[in-house]
Amino acid sequence: MTSDEVENISIAVAAHGMHEDLHTLLRAGRGDVVNETSSLFKIGLVRDVYRIGGTLLAAAALGSPVTVAFLHEQTVYLIDPDGRIEPFDSDVEAARGADTALSTASS
Secondary structure: OOOHHHHHHHHHHHHHOOOOOOOOOOOOOOOHHHHHHHHHOOOOOOOOHHHHHHHHHHHHHOOOOOOOOEEEEOOEEOOOOOOOOEEEHHHHHHHHHHHHEEEEEEH
């Protein structure tokens, strides 16, 4: 694959068109291009690795001992060395803000 997300998507769509049962791993950013692509054909799982990794780095910079992070719905959760799972606080606030914005926009 390439560093150009549009080209990556084009390659994945072409390969999927040739072999519908082909499993692909698609490297792409976020935004309109990815949203439009996912509406054009079925994408099984989508993971925002930049958000997950960025949250883990932010937690480490804030002194957290966590080494594992995962995304569930709109929140990134962190797993501490004792196995406790907690949402990343600033991520929870961002999700609440997004939910509020969506509620306001649909009113």
